Amino acid sequence: MTEHEERPASLTGQAQSPEAGVEMSRETSPETGVEMSQETGRDPVRILAIESSCDETAAAVVENGRKVLSSVIYSQIETHTVFGGVVPEIASRKHIEKINQVVDAALKESGIPLRELSAVAVTMGPGLVGPLLIGVSFAKALAFAEDLPLLGVNHIEGHVSANFIAHPDLEPPFLCLIVSGGHTHLVVVEDYGRYRLVGRTRDDAAGEAFDKVARSVGLGYPGGPKVDAEAKKGNPDAMVFPKAKVHDAPYDFSFSGLKSAVLNFQNHAAMTGEQYSRADLVASFQKACVDVLVEHTIAAAKDLKIRKIAMAGGVASNSCLRATMQEACRRRGFTLCFPPPVLCTDNAAMIGAAAYYRYLRGEFSGLDLNAVPGLKLEMIPLDA
Numbered sequence: 001m002t003e004h005e006e007r008p009a010s011l012t013g014q015a016q017s018p019e020a021g022v023e024m025s026r027e028t029s030p031e032t033g034v035e036m037s038q039e040t041g042r043d044p045v046r047i048l049a050i051e052s053s054c055d056e057t058a059a060a061v062v063e064n065g066r067k068v069l070s071s072v073i074y075s076q077i078e079t080h081t082v083f084g085g086v087v088p089e090i091a092s093r094k095h096i097e098k099i100n101q102v103v104d105a106a107l108k109e110s111g112i113p114l115r116e117l118s119a120v121a122v123t124m125g126p127g128l129v130g131p132l133l134i135g136v137s138f139a140k141a142l143a144f145a146e147d148l149p150l151l152g153v154n155h156i157e158g159h160v161s162a163n164f165i166a167h168p169d170l171e172p173p174f175l176c177l178i179v180s181g182g183h184t185h186l187v188v189v190e191d192y193g194r195y196r197l198v199g200r201t202r203d204d205a206a207g208e209a210f211d212k213v214a215r216s217v218g219l220g221y222p223g224g225p226k227v228d229a230e231a232k233k234g235n236p237d238a239m240v241f242p243k244a245k246v247h248d249a250p251y252d253f254s255f256s257g258l259k260s261a262v263l264n265f266q267n268h269a270a271m272t273g274e275q276y277s278r279a280d281l282v283a284s285f286q287k288a289c290v291d292v293l294v295e296h297t298i299a300a301a302k303d304l305k306i307r308k309i310a311m312a313g314g315v316a317s318n319s320c321l322r323a324t325m326q327e328a329c330r331r332r333g334f335t336l337c338f339p340p341p342v343l344c345t346d347n348a349a350m351i352g353a354a355a356y357y358r359y360l361r362g363e364f365s366g367l368d369l370n371a372v373p374g375l376k377l378e379m380i381p382l383d384a
Contacts, residue, residue, distance in 0.1 A: 045118045045359055046110075048142075049352030050103065052135030053127025053155045055080055055091045056345070059103040061110035061117075062352025065161075066168050070109035071349045074098045077222060084221050085211070092130035099138050106348070114146050121355030124152035124365075125375030126182065132371035140367050151355040152365040156183055156377045157193070159312040159344075161353035166339040167310075175306045177297045179321075180313030181207030181224070184253050184293075186300050187377070189310075192357035197379040198300050199251030206289055207315045209255040213262050213285050217278050227282050228318050234279030236287035236320075239265065243292045251300045258288055290321045298328050308335045317341035 044063050051058040055076040061069040076094050080086045107114065122139035125132060136152070143150040160176050172192060178185040184206045186199030204212075207224055214223025219230060241261045244254035262285050269276055301309055309329060315321065316338050329336040343350060358364075 045356055046112055046116065047119050047121050047151070047352045047355050047359065048103070048107065048114075048117050049121040049153075049348040049355055050099075050135045050139050051123045051155070051158070051346055051348040051351050052095050052099065052131045053123045053125070054131060054346060055086045055094070056347070057095050057098045057102045058346060058348035059099075059106035060348035060352050061106055061112055062165075062349055062356065065353045065356030066164055068165060068349045068352075069112060070106045071347060072102050072106040072109065073347055074102050081221050084215060086128070088128045088130050091128060092134060095131050095134040099134060103138070103142075114148075117146070117148055119143075119149040119151050119355065119359055119364075120146075121151040121153050121351055121358075122369075123155045123158065123351055124369060125372035126155055127371075127373055129371055129373040132373060136369060136371050140369060144367060149359070150365045150367065150369060151358050151363070152369045153351045153354045153358065154375055154377055155346075155351075156185070156313075157195075157354045158350040160187070160189060160195075160310070161357075162312060162339040162343040162347075162350035163310045163337055164353050165349055166343055167337045170308075170310070170337055173306065174308035174310050175297065175301050175304065176310040176312055177293060177316070177325075178312045179206050179293060179315040181205060181211060181315075183313065184255070185377070186251050186297060187379070188304065188306065190380070193361065193363075195377055195379050197377075198304070199249070199253065199296055201253040201255065202246055202249075203254055203256035204259060206253070206255055206293060207313070209259045209289060210286075210315065212259050213282065216263055216266060217282060219282070224315060224318065227286055228320065230279050231283035231286045231320065234277060234281070234283030236283040238277065238280035239284035241265075241284055241288040243288055243295075251296050253292060253296060255289065255292075258285070258292075286318075286320050290318070290324050293321060294324050294328050297325070298332065298334075301334060302332070307333070308337075310336075311338040312344070314345050317344040 046063050049060050057074040060071040063069055120139050120143040122135050124136055163170055172189045174189050176187050176189050182205050184201040188196040190196055210227050211223035214227050219226040242257055244257045246252040246254055326336055
């Protein structure tokens with residue numbers, strides 16, 4: 001095990017936790033420079049949140065859904081890089097090794113003793129079943145031992161709720177582009193916990209396409225950040241790749257054809273001996289992907305007469321997507337918000353934010369709570 005593997009990924013700094021025996025990254029406020037708070041007129045609701053849906057073991061204490069008292073993330077990127085992607089069994093073992101230390105570090109950093117917590121929240125899905133089970137089992141045991149309410153949270157709802165932490169004044173309704181390795185959705189957030197699906201991917205998610213293209217050109221894992229960095233060196237107009245449209249579903253996405261076009265370009269070049277710039281290739285791929293995401297989001301906002309747009313998920317940290325969406329919104333007078341990169345990738349603070357509104361609605365889980373790897377974001381019908 002390398003030194004890198006023995007410490008969590010940094011958020012805003014790192015501090016040694018003697019009790020845990022490993023360096024823990026911690027966060028008292030994301031990179032927004034604003035105090036995250038929400039006045040509720042009642043005693044503060046402080047939720048310990050746990051996230052373990054993939055290869056990050058994370059815990060956070062969140063107050064009133066918007067104020068992050070602590071956030072600790074242990075990242076397994078170095079462990080899985082050699083395999084070119086996440087190995088579920090290895091990820092599960094790492095979660096078992098680290099979850100006690102991560103939760104302990106989050107509680108100590110927050111300064112909130114267990115007896116003063118209002119509830120325990122945990123990601124119940126979607127995600128990898130092994131990692132999810134470890135987080136759910138730990139949360140259930142802790143809630144039972146401390147006689148605390150338990151809240152099962154949808155991981156995708158957590159990504160949306162990261163915007164409430166980064167933008168304390170944000171209130172529904174707004175349109176949200178959820179874009180990650182496993183999901184590409186356009187949803188109208190009509191109210192807290194109330195979502196209307198208006199667009200979705202029909203095949204590959206955008207983040208999945210990023211990962212596969214990164215692997216094909218030798219950039220490795222994780223693909224998204226590496227494509228983003230390499231594309232900055234290239235010409236996004238050097239090659240023209242297709243931008244798919246779905247018949248009778250103008251806001252839906254399809255990235256399988258784009259991914260195949262990139263692979264076909266590489267295969268043709270290999271057979272003919274044609275030389276090309278890797279930076280130009282990934283920049284052109286990224287532009288085609290980002291253009292579709294932005295065009296469909298803006299079209300939906302215009303048609304639905306929604307002037308507030310948010311972005312969520314790991315791909316929402318892509319610099320080209322942010323810049324292109326900002327410019328598109330500026331031209332049309334739309335308001336745009338997105339979390340800082342540390343809140344776009346998997347973290348527990350976003351789970352605590354989502355859990356707060358479930359707490360207020362009394363949507364508690366029983367001790368029979370189970371991991372649901374294929375969990376869908378609960379949507380209201382389009383015609384409701």
